[in-house]
Amino acid sequence: MSTDPKNEKRLRKVTTRSLRTMKEAREPISALTAYDFLTAQLLDQAGIDVILVGDSAGMVVQGLDTTVGVTLEQMLYHCQVVTRGVERALVVGDMPFMSYQVNADEALRNAGRMIKESGVEAVKLEGGEKLCETVRRIVDVGIPVMGHLGLTPQSIHKFGTYQVRATEPEEAAQLRRDALALEAAGAFAIVIEKIPATLAAEIAQAVAIPVIGIGAGVGCDGQILVTHDMLGLYNRFHPRFVRRYAELGRDTLAAFEHYRNDVKTREFPGPEESY
Numbered sequence: 001m002s003t004d005p006k007n008e009k010r011l012r013k014v015t016t017r018s019l020r021t022m023k024e025a026r027e028p029i030s031a032l033t034a035y036d037f038l039t040a041q042l043l044d045q046a047g048i049d050v051i052l053v054g055d056s057a058g059m060v061v062q063g064l065d066t067t068v069g070v071t072l073e074q075m076l077y078h079c080q081v082v083t084r085g086v087e088r089a090l091v092v093g094d095m096p097f098m099s100y101q102v103n104a105d106e107a108l109r110n111a112g113r114m115i116k117e118s119g120v121e122a123v124k125l126e127g128g129e130k131l132c133e134t135v136r137r138i139v140d141v142g143i144p145v146m147g148h149l150g151l152t153p154q155s156i157h158k159f160g161t162y163q164v165r166a167t168e169p170e171e172a173a174q175l176r177r178d179a180l181a182l183e184a185a186g187a188f189a190i191v192i193e194k195i196p197a198t199l200a201a202e203i204a205q206a207v208a209i210p211v212i213g214i215g216a217g218v219g220c221d222g223q224i225l226v227t228h229d230m231l232g233l234y235n236r237f238h239p240r241f242v243r244r245y246a247e248l249g250r251d252t253l254a255a256f257e258h259y260r261n262d263v264k265t266r267e268f269p270g271p272e273e274s275y
Contacts, residue, residue, distance in 0.1 A: 014049050014090040016122065016144045016188040022049070022221070023210045029222025031212055032230070034085075035061050035078045039227060041085035048089055050212070052224060053079045053120065055094040055154070059236075060228040067153045070096040072110055079118030092146050093120035097154040100125050104137040111138045111145075124191065126152035128178025132185040139186035147182040149175055150216065151194035162239075164215075166195045176203060183207045191224060192216045194241065215241030 012018075022029050031050035034040040035057040043051050057078050058070040072095075079093040093114045100107035111123045122144035125131060135145050150165045159165075166172040175195065182190055189210040192200050197217020204211040204220050213220030225242060228234040232247040262268035 011088055013088055016090065019049070019090065019189055019210050019222075020208075023208075029210055029212055031222055031224035032227045033224070034082045034227060037081045037085040039085075040082040040091075043227070044086045044089050049222070050224070051082065051086060051089045051091050052124065053082045053091065053093045053118075054226065055096045056226050056228075060226060060234045066156050068097045068157065072096055072099045072113070075099075076113065076118050079114065079120045083119035090122065091120045092122045092124050093118060094124050100131075100134060101127075104134040107134045108137050108141065111143050112141070115143055122146055122188065124148055126154050128174070129181040132181045135182060135185040135187055144188045145186065147179075147187040147190040148193065149178050149182075149190060149195075150192045153193075162194070164194050164196065166199055172196075172199050175199065176206065179203045179207050179211070183209050192220065194239075215239065 019029055029049050030047070031052060032043055032048050033052045033054040033056055034043055035053060040051055053075065055067040055070040055075060057074070058064040058067045061078075062070070062074075064070070075093060075096050079091070083091050095107070095110060095114065099110045107125075114120055114123050123138070124146040125135065125138075126148040128147070128149055131147075135147070138145050151159070151162065156162070166175045172195075175192075176199075179190055179192075187209060189212060190203075190207070191212050191214065192203060193213075194215040197219060200211065200213050200216035201219025210221040212222040212224050214224050226234070229239070229242045230245050231249075232244045233249045233252075235249055238244075259268065
């Protein structure tokens with residue numbers, strides 16, 4: 001095993017406690033999504049701190065229009081294959097719609113399944129003050145909970161739009177209360193999605209736990225994106241907050257077309273690919 005201090009630091013396991021330490025040291029937290037073994041392995045090798053097995057799989061993997069149709073069994077599967085590819089990053093699993101909203105007892109059972117059957121180290125739930133009893137129940141048995149505020153995709157039919165949230169004073173005030181309530185209930189971190197950057201920075205300063213933003217400005221303690229978005233693989237829409245770090249959709253399509261043409265013209269396989 002390498003004794004290189006830099007390598008040891010890179011391989012040191014990320015935990016909920018180390019995320020808190022990163023916030024205290026003002027070291028930004030990097031987070032991305034994964035739904036399969038190979039992607040998870042690459043994210044881990046790249047040094048990403050948090051890998052979220054998101055219910056966004058419903059859109060970028062299953063082809064659904066929203067995340068609402070994703071089931072608990074599907075999330076368990078995606079979480080299982082992701083955790084096999086990870087050594088360093090903290091792996092968080094999304095609890096899908098209606099797996100935790102009915103009552104705290106059912107939420108606790110389903111969160112337990114996520115931890116026991118898939119190997120994730122924490123679960124993520126959408127909601128604020130009204131969800132805090134459930135968060136507290138789950139945390140009390142030893143399961144770390146990440147909150148999610150702002151634009152909560154499981155509530156898209158209630159919102160009716162993916163527009164920026166908390167632009168009005170009343171909703172902004174509720175968001176502040178929700179963040180403080182989640183912290184008090186024992187959440188170890190909060191994702192805040194698509195809210196004004198000034199409000200997100202204010203919330204990040206108001207709570208001691210890490211605030212990870214998506215479309216919430218640079219004042220958060222970390223950032224998360226959907227991997228398929230930042231790689232240019234998902235093209236149904238391109239949110240303003242997504243920076244494209246590659247255009248793999250375009251490049252992959254070109255590779256498929258090249259292969260098809262080589263097969264049609266008998267350019268593939270050649271002598272070097274034959275026995």
